Each structure stands twice: as structure tokens, then as C-alpha cells.
Amino acid sequence: MKIAFFDSKNYDIESFEPFVKERQIEVKFFEPKLNADTAEMARGFDGVCIFVNDTVNKEVVDKLVSFGVKAIFLRCAGFNNVDLAACFGKLHVYRVPAYSPYAVAEHAMALFLTSNRRIHKAYNRVREYNFSLSGFAGMDLYGKTVGVIGTGKIGRIFINICRGFGMRVIAYDLYPIPNSDIEYVSLEELFKQSDIISLHCPLTPETTHIINKDSINLMKKGVNIINTSRGGLINAEDLLQGIKDRKIGSASLDVYEEESDIFFEDKSGHIMNDSTLLQLIAMPNVIITSHQAFLTNEALNNIADTTTNNIIGFFSDNYNLDNEVCYHCGNQANCRKARHKKCF
Ligand code: NAI
Numbered sequence: 604m605k606i607a608f609f610d611s612k613n614y615d616i617e618s619f620e621p622f623v624k625e626r627q628i629e630v631k632f633f634e635p636k637l638n639a640d641t642a643e644m645a646r647g648f649d650g651v652c653i654f655v656n657d658t659v660n661k662e663v664v665d666k667l668v669s670f671g672v673k674a675i676f677l678r679c680a681g682f683n684n685v686d687l688a689a690c691f692g693k694l695h696v697y698r699v700p701a702y703s704p705y706a707v708a709e710h711a712m713a714l715f716l717t718s719n720r721r722i723h724k725a726y727n728r729v730r731e732y733n734f735s736l737s738g739f740a741g742m743d744l745y746g747k748t749v750g751v752i753g754t755g756k757i758g759r760i761f762i763n764i765c766r767g768f769g770m771r772v773i774a775y776d777l778y779p780i781p782n783s784d785i786e787y788v789s790l791e792e793l794f795k796q797s798d799i800i801s802l803h804c805p806l807t808p809e810t811t812h813i814i815n816k817d818s819i820n821l822m823k824k825g826v827n828i829i830n831t832s833r834g835g836l837i838n839a840e841d842l843l844q845g846i847k848d849r850k851i852g853s854a855s856l857d858v859y860e861e862e863s864d865i866f867f868e869d870k871s872g873h874i875m876n877d878s879t880l881l882q883l884i885a886m887p888n889v890i891i892t893s894h895q896a897f898l899t900n901e902a903l904n905n906i907a908d909t910t911t912n913n914i915i916g917f918f919s920d921n922y923n924l925d926n927e928v929c930y931h932c933g934n935q936a937n938c939r940k941a942r943h944k945k946c947f
Contacts, residue, residue, distance in 0.1 A: 604918045605629045606676070607648040609637040609657050612867065615678070618903040622911040636863075642666040649918070650674040652910060655681060655894065656863040661689040668693045674917050678910045679897070681833060683806040687930035692947045697913040697926045701756050703902035708760035710896035711801055711831040714855035718890040719744070719827065738887070742798075745769040750797030752776075752813065753804030753832070754785055761801055773797065776804070794821040799829065806833035816841040825852035831896040834860035839879050846886055853888040857896045866893040 604627075608615070611632035623630045630652070635641045637657035645651050645667055651674075653659065659667075659675060664686060667675075675685065677698040690696050717723055720741040728735065749765045751758050751774040762772050762785065772786065773796060779787045788796070790813075800822070804810050814828060814837040828851060830837055839860055845851040859866065861877055875881055883889050897906075913926050922945070929946035931937040940946050 604650070604914060605648045606631070606650045606652050606914060607645040607672075608632045608652045609635065609641070609644075610654045610867075614898070614903060615654075618907040619911070622907045626911050626915055628911060628914055637663065639663055639666065642670070645672050646670040648672060650676055650914060652676045652678055652914075653684075655679050655684060656867070657684060658863075659685040659690070661686055664689040664694055674914075676910050676913050676917075678906050681805060682928055683833060683835075687928065687932075691929055691931075695917060695946065696928050697910075697917065698928055699906050699909040699913075700926060702897065702905035702909065703899055704756035704760050706899040706902045707757045707831050707896040708764060708803075710857060710892070711757075711761055711803075711829050711855070712764050714831070714857065714890055714892065715799065715801075715827065715829050715853075718853045718855045718888065721887075723890060724887065744799075746771070747798040748773060748796050749799040749801060750774065750788075750793035752790070752793065752800065752802050754780060754783075754787075755803060757831075758801075758803030759785075761803060770799075777809070790818075791821060794818050795823070797826065798823060799827040801829040802832045802836050804832060804836070806835045811835050812838040812841075814838065814842065816844065819845040819850060822850070824850055826850070827853045827855070829855045831857040834858040834862050839883065843879055843882055843886075846883075846888065851888075854883070854886075854890075856883070856889070856891045858894055859883075859891070862894060 606628060608630050611634055616632050619630065633644055637651060637653050637659065639662045642663050649672065651667065651672055653675060672694065674695040674697065680698060680700055682696065682698055685696055687696060721739045725739060745768060748771045751762055751772060754774045754776045765772050773788045773793055774785050775788060775790045775793045819841060842851065842854060846854065859880060861880065884891055916922065924940055924944060927940065927946055931939055
């Protein structure tokens with residue numbers, strides 16, 4: 604079992620090393636992200652381990668297959684960066700469906716609390732011995748309406764956190780949980796009624812730019828938007844315009860559509876060309892973190908544990924299918940895994 608590990612960061616290496624040693628998996632840690640230019644590095648490996656900003660399109664799939672790679676092991680939950688249709692029949696794809704939904708839901712609330720009460724600004728002011736409170740007025744969360752889009756593992760934990768603050772929760776999900784205590788409304792109602800909107804759905808063709816100028820038009824003046832899911836859920840230029848128009852009260856973002864060459868890297872000292880991102884960063888009511896919602900010790904440990912289990916499972920006779928995904932997944936009629944125990 605020789606695995607090429609792309610986009611390696613020091614915290615990945617620290618969390619994976621004990622597991623790969625114990626489970627006798629040969630891993631080579633590469634710094635670059637996987638894409639058509641770097642796929643060559645996977646030559647001679649049995650599998651590749653990738654993260655959210657590696658790119659597996661048809662060209663990369665064909666290259667990996669020609670180099671003898673048999674499986675892709677995502678060390679994350681989302682798989683929107685993998686062309687599953689191109690992989691089908693050629694490369695098996697595994698993921699880590701959950702590693703700590705608490706980490707992400709807690710970070711979403713941490714970001715919003717920071718931005719609502721301008722804690723990031725206050726911290727800097729006090730460090731400069733500036734004890735003025737001017738411009739720091741936030742709003743009580745008690746009694747406010749929060750609209751949660753996506754009531755999966757993370758969304759449900761976020762809902763419980765919001766209820767702890769005494770907020771009214773409404774939600775929208777393509778697949779609402781039957782007989783739950785969640786008040787589901789249409790997407791349009793959610794946009795109209797919410798003081799705060801938090802995104803916890805995956806990035807799919809239907810959810811791409813779910814926040815755009817039309818949906819922003821429906822929202823209340825002063826609406827607060829939280830996105831810890833995927834950058835592509837928001838049209839960033841429309842968001843920026845909404846902020847300039849004073850329509851959006853705050854934006855708390857852990858993800859950004861064009862993050863792939865920026866987030867996770869030290870860009871200090873570089874000239875940044877993304878003027879939308881620069882303007883967002885400059886806004887007093889916008890707070891951005893660099894896709895760090897998942898980053899807790901518990902989550903890193905769970906990611907390394909599940910990913911190495913996926914690797915062991917795939918290469919053993921006791922073929923482990925639980926965490927395999929293919930483009931039939933979720934489509935009951937066509938799900939080959941359900942009928943034949945294998946995606947292909
Ligand atoms: P999940 O699969 O448990 O829940 C997703 C929910 O979204 C499901 O209830 C599903 O029915 C719903 N959904 C699907 N399509 C929808 C649509 N068109 N409209 C509304 N709802 C829809 O996933 P989980 O674990 O809660 O994760 C949610 C998202 O969080 C992931 O897709 C991922 O993009 C993001 N994430 C971000 C991380 C970070 O570090 N910032 C870390 C982990 C996940």
C-alpha cells in the first residue's frame with residue numbers, strides 16, 4: 604500500500620504519522636496540491652490521499668489510472684472537487700463522511716459572535732490602549748430568527764447551539780428530516796424571515812450561488828450571513844455589492860469560491876490579485892477565516908483514523924465499502940453499492 608499524500612501540511616503529517624506507522628501504510632507526503640500538472644508525482648503509487656482544494660477532473664483521472672493508481676482517499680467530507688462520473692469504473696473514491704461536525708458548527712457560531720460583537724476589532728483596539736467602544740454595537744441573539752440551509756450533521760448541531768441562545772430556528776433542506784422538531788420553510792420564506800442565515804448544505808449544481816443578488820433582494824435589511832460550507836454557495840461579488848448597499852449586516856466566511864490557490868497558504872508579502880476578496884477583507888462587518896472550521900485536534904485525529912481505515916479496507920480482502928462514493932450515491936434506483944456491494 605503506497606499512498607501519495609498531496610497538499611500535506613505539518614498538522615496533517617503530525618496527525619497521520621502515528622496511524623500510518625501502526626497500520627503499516629507506506630505514505631509519501633507531498634506539499635503540492637493534486638492537479639493535472641502534479642499528477643505525475645503519483646506514478647508508482649497505489650492510491651492518492653487528497654483534501655478540499657486538490658483537483659480531480661477527467662484529465663487527472665486518466666493520468667492517475669495510467670500511472671497505476673487504484674483509489675482516491677479524500678481526507679474530508681465534501682467531494683465536489685472530484686469528477687465522480689470520470690472516476691466511475693476506473694478509480695474508487697473514499698471519503699471521511701464525518702470527523703467532527705461539532706468543530707464546524709462551533710466555528711460557525713464563533714465567527715458570527717466575533718463579527719456581531721466586533722471582537723476582532725476590540726482586540727486590536729485594546730492592544731493599542733484604545734478603550735473606545737465607538738462602532739461596536741451588536742445585536743442580542745435572543746429572540747432573533749436564524750435560517751439554517753442544510754439540516755445534516757453540522758446543520759443540526761448548529762441548530763442546537765442557536766437554540767441555546769434562545770433563538771428561533773427555521774430551516775430549509777432538500778430532504779427534510781421527517782417528524783423532527785425542526786420548523787422547515789421554503790427557501791424563499793427562509794430568505795425573507797431570517798435575521799441570520801447559516802449555510803450547511805453541500806456544493807451541488809442546485810446550491811451553487813444559492814446566495815446571489817436575487818436571494819439577497821429577498822432578505823431582511825441587515826441580514827447576517829454565515830458560510831462554513833463551501834465558497835461556491837455564495838456569489839462573492841453579489842455579496843460584496845449587498846454589503847456596499849448596506850443590505851447585508853455582516854458576513855462570516857470560512858470558505859471562499861476562489862480559495863483554492865490562496866487559503867491554507869502564507870500569502871503575506873505577496874501582491875494579491877483577487878480584488879473581490881481584498882474588498883471583503885477590508886469591510887468592517889466581514890470576518891474571514893481560511894477554511895479552518897474543521898481544525899480541532901479531535902477532528903484531525905478522526906480524519907487520520909478513518910482515512911487510514913479506508914486505505915486498509917480497500918486493500919484488504921475484507922473490502923471496506925462504507926465510505927466509498929460514486930456518482931450513483933444517493934440515487935436509490937441506480938445505487939450499485941446497495942445492490943452489488945461495490946460501486947463498480
Ligand atoms: P451532511 O451530508 O450531513 O448534511 C448536508 C445536508 O444538506 C443534508 O441534510 C442534505 O439533505 C442537505 N442538502 C443537500 N442538497 C441540498 C440542497 N440543494 N438544498 C438544501 N439542503 C441540501 O453534511 P455535513 O457533514 O453536515 O456537512 C455540510 C457541509 O459542510 C459539507 O457539504 C461541506 O461542504 C461543509 N464542511 C465544511 C468544513 C470546513 O472546514 N469549513 C468541514 C466539513 C464540512
